[in-house]
Amino acid sequence: MDLDIQVSKLKLLKANHTSQRYRLEDNIAKHYPMQITALKERLEGYRTDIQTYAAHKPVDKDAFSMKIGNHTYTDKKEAGAALIDMCRSAKQPNMAVTIGEFQGFKMSVSFDSFFSKFTISLKGSLSHEVEIGADPLGNLQRLSNALEGMTGKMADVEQKLSNVEHQLETAKVEVTKPFAQEQELAEKLERLAELNALLNMDEKGDNALDMGDDEPEDETGEQSTQAQEGESDRAEDIQEVADEPLKPVASFLMSERIAEHDKERMLADGSRGRVSVKEKLAEMKQKISDQKMPEKPKTKSQEASL
Numbered sequence: 001m002d003l004d005i006q007v008s009k010l011k012l013l014k015a016n017h018t019s020q021r022y023r024l025e026d027n028i029a030k031h032y033p034m035q036i037t038a039l040k041e042r043l044e045g046y047r048t049d050i051q052t053y054a055a056h057k058p059v060d061k062d063a064f065s066m067k068i069g070n071h072t073y074t075d076k077k078e079a080g081a082a083l084i085d086m087c088r089s090a091k092q093p094n095m096a097v098t099i100g101e102f103q104g105f106k107m108s109v110s111f112d113s114f115f116s117k118f119t120i121s122l123k124g125s126l127s128h129e130v131e132i133g134a135d136p137l138g139n140l141q142r143l144s145n146a147l148e149g150m151t152g153k154m155a156d157v158e159q160k161l162s163n164v165e166h167q168l169e170t171a172k173v174e175v176t177k178p179f180a181q182e183q184e185l186a187e188k189l190e191r192l193a194e195l196n197a198l199l200n201m202d203e204k205g206d207n208a209l210d211m212g213d214d215e216p217e218d219e220t221g222e223q224s225t226q227a228q229e230g231e232s233d234r235a236e237d238i239q240e241v242a243d244e245p246l247k248p249v250a251s252f253l254m255s256e257r258i259a260e261h262d263k264e265r266m267l268a269d270g271s272r273g274r275v276s277v278k279e280k281l282a283e284m285k286q287k288i289s290d291q292k293m294p295e296k297p298k299t300k301s302q303e304a305s306l
Contacts, residue, residue, distance in 0.1 A: 010185040024175040032168040039161040045125035046154035056104030068100040080136025087118045
């Protein structure tokens, strides 16, 4: 049982190793290359947008310019109010509407009907989204922060790209490693097979001995006893069948003979006085001649009368 448990644990570890290897193969073939390609494209987009922002960014921090509709605003308060009005007028659910331009990026607004909020997207090589609130100046500051934050976001993309490339190289190494406990599993599987074979042989031997012990007992004991009882029962049945028809026949013959003998005796006694000696002698001769004839055997009643 202990060996069986160890083999089960090793099989589970091997199954996990195989599953992990398949997952690594998928990552190497598909997932990691797709992630690397997407991150490189995003990284290139950030570089382009950063260059665009640097080219249109005012040198003077106090300078401001935003185009909303067909009008260009230089005052932040007016630009903020016009931005909110334009968002309200372009309130079309889940549909982007171009409303102007800011710092070299086109602005489009979309309304999320589920969350009831407006989102402005600054479109360059990439889309930089900003949620719009009720504060006009606060909205302008959010737009400026989104453009200023492109440098930090590009650094994050670079780090993520480096991590994915490292994961790809590590996966290529790990996928070639075999199961570390393969030899131990093979040895224990072989030993377990030997033990199972021995247990099966012992079980078959015990069954064979049990069968050998039971057969003579059944043949000499129960079967012989049942055979003797069956024979005695059949003998009794035959005897009963043989005796039953003879009893009425024997009693009938016996009564018939007694009746015949009594009749002859009564006739003899009644005719003694009337039958002459000559007739008696003739009768006796006739009986003697009848005795000598082999054709008809005499009955007991006739012998008694003689």
